[in-house]
Amino acid sequence: xxxxxxxxxxxxxxxxxxxxxxxxxxxxxxxxxxxxxxxxxxxxxxxxxxxxxxxxxxxxxxxxxxxxxxxxxxxxxxxxxxxxxxxxxxxxxxxxxxxxxxxxxxxxxxxxxxxxxxxxxxxxxxxxxxxxxxxxxxxxxxxxxxxxxxxxxxxxxxxxxxxxxxxxxxxxxxxxxxxxxxxxxxxxxxxxxxxxxxxxxxxxxxxxxxxxxxxxxxxxxxxxxxxxxxxxxxxxxxxxxxxxxxxxxxxxxxxxxxxxxxxxxxxxxxxxxxxxxxxxxxxxxxxxxxxxxxxxxxxxxxxxxxxxxxxxxxxxxxxxxxxxxxxxxxxxxxxxxxxxxxxxxxxxxxxxxxxxxxxxxxxxxxxxxxxxxxxxxxxxxxxxxxxxxxxxxxxxxxxxxxxxxxxxxxxxx
Amino acid sequence: xxxxxxxxxxxxxxxxxxxxxxxxxxxxxxxxxxxxxxxxxxxxxxxxxxxxxxxxxxxxxxxxxxxxxxxxxxxxxxxxxxxxxxxxxxxxxxxxxxxxxxxxxxxxxxxxxxxxxxxxxxxxxxxxxxxxxxxxxxxxxxxxxxxxxxxxxxxxxxxxxxxxxxxxxxxxxxxxxxxxxxxxxxxxxxxxxxxxxxxxxxxxxxxxxxxxxxxxxxxxxxxxxxxxxxxxxxxxxxxxxxxxxxxxxxxxxxxxxxxxxx
Numbered sequence: 044x045x046x047x048x049x050x051x052x053x054x055x056x057x058x059x060x061x062x063x064x065x066x067x068x069x070x071x072x073x074x075x076x077x078x079x080x081x082x083x084x085x086x087x088x089x090x091x092x093x094x095x096x097x098x099x100x101x102x103x104x105x106x107x108x109x110x111x112x113x114x115x116x117x118x119x120x121x122x123x124x125x126x127x128x129x130x131x132x133x134x135x136x137x138x139x140x141x142x143x144x145x146x147x148x149x150x151x152x153x154x155x156x157x158x159x160x161x162x163x164x165x166x167x168x169x170x171x172x173x174x175x176x177x178x179x180x181x182x183x184x185x186x187x188x189x190x191x192x193x194x195x196x197x198x199x200x201x202x203x204x205x206x207x208x209x210x211x212x213x214x215x216x217x218x219x220x221x222x223x224x225x226x227x228x229x230x231x232x233x234x235x236x237x238x239x240x241x242x243x244x245x246x247x248x249x250x251x252x253x254x255x256x257x258x259x260x261x262x263x264x265x266x267x268x269x270x271x272x273x274x275x276x277x278x279x280x281x282x283x284x285x286x287x288x289x290x291x292x293x294x295x296x297x298x299x300x301x302x303x304x305x306x307x308x309x310x311x312x313x314x315x316x317x318x319x320x321x322x323x324x325x326x327x328x329x330x331x332x333x334x335x336x337x338x339x340x341x342x343x344x345x346x347x348x349x350x351x352x353x354x355x356x357x358x359x360x361x362x363x364x365x366x367x368x369x370x371x372x373x374x375x376x377x378x379x380x381x382x383x384x385x386x387x388x389x390x391x392x393x394x395x396x397x398x399x400x401x402x403x404x405x406x407x408x409x410x411x412x413x414x415x416x417x418x419x420x421x422x423x424x425x426x427x428x429x430x431x432x433x434x435x436x437x438x439x440x441x442x443x444x445x446x447x448x449x450x451x452x453x454x455x456x
Numbered sequence: 457x458x459x460x461x462x463x464x465x466x467x468x469x470x471x472x473x474x475x476x477x478x479x480x481x482x483x484x485x486x487x488x489x490x491x492x493x494x495x496x497x498x499x500x501x502x503x504x505x506x507x508x509x510x511x512x513x514x515x516x517x518x519x520x521x522x523x524x525x526x527x528x529x530x531x532x533x534x535x536x537x538x539x540x541x542x543x544x545x546x547x548x549x550x551x552x553x554x555x556x557x558x559x560x561x562x563x564x565x566x567x568x569x570x571x572x573x574x575x576x577x578x579x580x581x582x583x584x585x586x587x588x589x590x591x592x593x594x595x596x597x598x599x600x601x602x603x604x605x606x607x608x609x610x611x612x613x614x615x616x617x618x619x620x621x622x623x624x625x626x627x628x629x630x631x632x633x634x635x636x637x638x639x640x641x642x643x644x645x646x647x648x649x650x651x652x653x654x655x656x657x658x659x660x661x662x663x664x665x666x667x668x669x670x671x672x673x674x675x676x677x678x679x680x681x682x683x684x685x686x687x688x689x690x691x692x693x694x695x696x697x698x699x700x701x702x703x704x705x706x707x708x709x710x711x712x713x714x715x716x717x718x
Contacts, residue, residue, distance in 0.1 A: 060593050087562070087591070119617060202586075202596055227617050231598040234583035238554055238590035243678035246581040259682070264579060272683040316595035317625040320611070324619035332618065338716065362716060386577075395716050397707075416714050418707065419693070434710050435693035438703040446704045454708070454717065 047073045050093040057085035057094065109279035112158040113190075113218040114151050115209070116169040116181065117144040117228055120324065140175035145292075145335060146224035148184040150285060152293035153251055154222055155185035160253040163219065166190055167301060170208055172198035174303075182301035184293060189301045190216070196310045200228050203314040206235040211308055213240060218280045220258050222251075225284035226334075237282050243275025244282040249289055249413070258283070263413075287335045288392045289413070333382070333389040338364030338397070341384055341411070344371040345400015345421060345440040352377040354444040355399060361451045367391065367411075369401045385410035400440030403428025420444075457510045457605065457627065459501045460564060462557060462572040462588070463494040463529055465522040490525040493573025495641050497633040500603055501571050502533045508605060511535050513564055517545060517556055523657065530652035531644035537657035538564065544662040547674035550579075554587025556672060559665040561592060568627040569610065574599055574634040582632065589630035597623055601636040 053071030065076050066085055073085070073094065086094045118141035151167065158165040167186040169177055171193060178189045192208055213221070213236070221236075223229035225247045237244035249270075250261040258281040260273045275281040333339065340359045346352045352372065359366050368378035370385055384391050386406040396414035401407060403419070403426055411417070412431045419432040420440045429435040436443070465488045490498075501512045514529030516522050517540040526537040540560055548556065561567050570589070575582035582598070589596035601620070602613040608627045613620055615634060644652070662672055670676055696706045711717045 087558075088593075202598075206590075227599055227615060230582045231586060231596070234550065234581075234586035235590050235596065237583070237678075238551060238587040241551065241678060243680075244550070244583060245679055246579075246583060270685050271681050272685075273679050274682045275679050278678045316629075317597055317623050319621050319623050321622040322616070322619065323621070362711075395711075395714065416716075417693075418710055420703065420707070424695070424697070429693045429695065432693040433691075434706075435695040436703045436706060437695065437697040438700055442700045443703045443707070446700055447707055450704050450708055451717065 045075055045094065045096045047075060048093045048095065050091050051089075052091055052093070054090060056088045056090060060088050061085055106277075106279050109217045109219040110161075111164045111166055111216070111218045111220075112154045112161070113166050113168050113213075113221040113280065114147060114154045114186070115221070115223045115229065115232070116147050116167050116177065116189075117224050117226060118142065118171060119144045140173065141171070143177060143180055144224060144226065144287075146226060146229075146285070146287040148180070148295075149287065149290040149292050150222045150224060151181065151184040151186055153285070153290040154220075155293065157220060157251060157253055157258070158185075158187075161219070161256070164188055166216075166218070168209065168212060168221075170194075170197045170205055172196070178301045178303050179297070180295070182299045183295035183297045186301040189303045190306050191303050192306045192308050194308070194310050196312065196315070199319065200232075201315055201317060202231055202235055203316055204310055205232055206239065207314055208308050208310065209236050210239045212306060213280060215306075221280040221282045223282070223284045225286040229284050233282060233284050240278070240280070242278040242280060242282060243273070244284070245273045245275070246284050248283045248285050251283060251285070251290075257281070286390070286392060288337070288394075333365055333367060333384060333391050336365035336391065336393045338362050338395045339367045339384070339391055339393045339411075339414070340364050341367030341369065341396065341398045341401060342372050342377065342440070342444075343369035343398070343401030343407075344375060344377075345402075346372060346377055346444070347400075347441050349377055351441045351444065354441075354448060357448050358397070358444060358451070361448065362395070362397070364393070364395070364397075367396075367398075369407050370404070371401075398428060398432075399444050401428055402426040403431070457508065457568040458513065458566055459504060459510050459569045459571060460513045460515055460561060460567045461494070461498050461501045461529060461534065462570065462585070463498060463514055463516045463525045464491045464573070464576045464578075465489070465516065465518050465525045466491045466576050466578045488521070488524070490528050491573050491576045491578075492641070493575060493577075493633060493635070494525075495573075496635045496639060497571040497573050498529050498532050498534070499642060500633055504569075504603065504605055505533060510569075510605075513538060513567070515557065515560055515564070516540070517548075517553060517560075519546075520659075523659070526657055527649075527652060528644070530655045530657060531649040532642070533648075535655065537655065539657065539659045540661075540665065541659050542661040542663075544667075544669055544672045547677065548672055549677035549679045550581050550583035550587055551679070552672050552677045554584050554591055555676075556662070556665065556667050557584070558588045558591035559667045560660065561588065563660070563665045568608075569603075569605070570594075570628070570630040571603075572630065572632050574632045585630060585632040592628070592630070594628045594630055595625050596630045596632070597625060598632045599634050600631045601634060603631060 164187045166188040167181040223233040245260040367384040368382040392413040394415045417432040418434045419428045420436045512534040513536040514534040572585040599615040604611040
């Protein structure tokens with residue numbers, strides 16, 4: 044339990060730092076209410092060490108009251124309609140509304156399974172300036188409920204504003220599990236929330252399961268050289284991030300609409316301590332979403348020239364994919380760095396990774412070996428890429444690529 | 457202004473040893489380097505120091521041998537070094553590590569800017585930086601590639617999904633750094649290494665920073681490693697060769713079998 048001793052001098056330092064607004068100054072003494080999660084933020088700022096959290100209580104936090112699986116809904120600007128921010132006001136995209144990022148549906152798909160196993164609800168957490176009927180798609184992918192916070196201040200992502208709102212919701216509804224996409228946004232937001240709640244967070248999970256009522260989180264570490272199973276046994280919610288394309292998408296059931304629960308959360312404008320001055324998104328066709336791609340056609344040094352590398356772009360169009368490149372190809376100037384797959388580029392996990400003329404340096408392998416089906420074309424039968432490929436083709440990549448284009452075109456009417 | 461840079465010592469090798477009893481990593485005996493993202497954070501701090509005359513403190517947490525990454529920071533030009541080293545820290549997850557580092561920041565005193573690498577290459581979590589910021593109650597900006605300081609104002613270029621943003625915040629703030637495309641890492645000269653040995657490098661225990669044991673180490677960490685195991689091995693690739701035309705037919709057959717073409 045948390046206690047304020049008579050040493051309290053009523054200095055008011057603890058009141059503003061409490062992430063849960065659980066402290067009030069009454070008769071010049073700090074009084075802590077039941078909103079307290081024993082996070083210890085107040086203990087740290089107290090100049091006279093008047094606030095104490097006893098060890099026994101923190102070791103046995105009551106976990107029984109935490110129920111339900113939550114998925115954070117990530118909204119993205121639709122690059123197809125352009126997303127440049129207007130000066131000093133609402134971004135241009137706000138009119139059309141933002142799109143739900145596909146990873147959200149993947150999280151709902153796995154979340155549905157976890158919730159069913161636990162016999163609990165699956166809830167989507169949606170923070171937005173305006174709701175464009177998102178509950179239809181969220182419901183189709185399995186959400187029972189949408190906790191909707193609709194507020195003009197939520198027109199774009201902001202760490203402090205989003206984390207404060209989510210911590211408040213978590214505190215109110217006490218979910219058992221909370222999932223985020225391991226995207227730039229999710230990787231910024233989730234640790235802030237977990238830190239606030241003094242709860243466990245596991246990054247980049249590749250598998251999630253329920254074991255003895257707990258969330259068993261599996262993740263690779265050391266560049267995929269080992270796997271670890273992680274539990275968060277003593278705290279709730281159990282939080283995880285998952286990379287795009289890792290969890291299998293379930294078939295949507297349209298017509299199953301999630302129940303919208305409006306949450307009135309006060310958002311203080313003063314929380315916007317980081318302000319966006321300018322935002323530049325790459326043009327729609329230059330926007331390389333390697334980490335979300337279902338199909339990647341990737342080329343290495345073996346493609347030899349820029350002209351031949353262009354064949355891979357054509358292949359991508361035919362297969363509905365995105366172009367990737369090895370570091371070698373980037374260094375040779377065959378493709379620019381935004382397309383680079385690997386440790387110093389983007390880590391990818393498509394359903395199909397079709398590589399041409401990539402030998403498979405360790406730094407490349409680390410970034411693509413999570414792909415579902417790897418088909419590698421290389422003229423060296425001992426190339427390391429064949430160690431991770433499902434299918435290996437020994438041959439000249441720059442000759443095979445254009446012939447494959449012809450063959451694919453013949454197949455398509 | 458005073459900048460603190462958080463650095464981590466990480467294994468340089470892909471050879472990883474695991475303690476079978478605790479499931480935690482055995483770091484001793486594996487060659488170690490400074491985490492590359494932290495190296496970039498250090499260089500960023502040094503550029504800010506050179507341009508504005510800021511003071512720089514380099515902070516790490518780890519076993520006694522992690523002192524070498526603090527020393528590296530000093531050799532690159534940091535003014536002070538701090539190593540948090542105590543058996544009580546052993547087995548700390550990102551929450552407990554953030555807690556200890558936040559406590560250390562408080563002991564260091566007035567820190568205006570905290571720089572850290574976006575993530576460490578051993579854990580890849582990107583959680584410790586935001587954790588420190590939260591514990592200190594200061595704003596964070598993740599995935600930054602460039603920082604400019606104008607008085608208390610920080611103008612930061614950071615990556616976002618599909619592009620980048622220029623954002624503004626005020627000190628104190630924590631920034632996590634990721635190398636821009638044209639980045640070249642710098643290493644200290646021998647004289648710099650030599651003279652850095654005279655710079656102050658403190659080793660602090662949990663008691664020194666006022667960190668409570670209940671929040672530290674295996675016991676205080678909210679996450680626990682239940683099991684560590686080798687990743688499932690892929691079967692050897694099904695290989696084929698022949699002429700280019702045969703290769704094309706083979707690829708088509710594979711694409712059809714795996715349902716990528718009709």
